[in-house]
Amino acid sequence: MAGMWKGLFCGLVLAGVVTAAAPRAAWGQLPEPGTQPDAPNPLTDPMMKPGRLLLFDLEARFAKDVLARGGAGFAEWFAEDGVALGNGQAPAVGRVAIAKSANWSPKDYQLTWTPTDAVMGPSGDMGYTWGHFEGHSKDANGNAVTTSGRYMSIWRKQTDGSWKVVLDAGSNEPATGGDCCKLPAGN
Numbered sequence: 001m002a003g004m005w006k007g008l009f010c011g012l013v014l015a016g017v018v019t020a021a022a023p024r025a026a027w028g029q030l031p032e033p034g035t036q037p038d039a040p041n042p043l044t045d046p047m048m049k050p051g052r053l054l055l056f057d058l059e060a061r062f063a064k065d066v067l068a069r070g071g072a073g074f075a076e077w078f079a080e081d082g083v084a085l086g087n088g089q090a091p092a093v094g095r096v097a098i099a100k101s102a103n104w105s106p107k108d109y110q111l112t113w114t115p116t117d118a119v120m121g122p123s124g125d126m127g128y129t130w131g132h133f134e135g136h137s138k139d140a141n142g143n144a145v146t147t148s149g150r151y152m153s154i155w156r157k158q159t160d161g162s163w164k165v166v167l168d169a170g171s172n173e174p175a176t177g178g179d180c181c182k183l184p185a186g187n
């Protein structure tokens with residue numbers, strides 16, 4: 001009987017040592033402030049689902065086209081019934097209205113963005129992305145002007161099999177936002 005108690009006691013001591021040495025996150029608790037690891041890169045995630053990968057690919061092609069062609073490229077990625085909600089602007093409803101409002105040249109304004117995440121709906125024909133954007137231009141005196149903020153895009157598969165944006169919304173970061181809303185470097 002004494003051997004059983006000794007074995008049980010040693011097991012409890014060993015469990016206590018393992019518990020004390022284990023990182024806090026392993027026990028379902030939030031990490032202490034300042035100790036959070038960098039956010040994982042979704043494009044290097046070996047468990048990436050095809051729908052999520054498709055949405056990231058669409059975003060990359062959309063961003064590349066807009067960087068090259070400006071507002072014309074932006075408008076072409078929208079569905080006929082798409083809606084663009086610009087920060088502090090009236091909604092642009094329909095691709096024609098979006099094309100009229102997105103009339104910038106890539107030499108005058110460069111819009112770039114990086115998706116943070118993408119989620120495909122269960123039916124596989126709609127999904128959304130969200131992330132950080134930056135707009136670069138010059139003021140009347142030729143000084144560089146940068147605006148930045150968050151965006152969300154909702155994508156829908158069209159009857160011809162292509163994918164189009166049905167809703168795009170952006171919100172500028174507050175002028176005093178600092179680094180609160182920017183992605184960590186390297187993501």
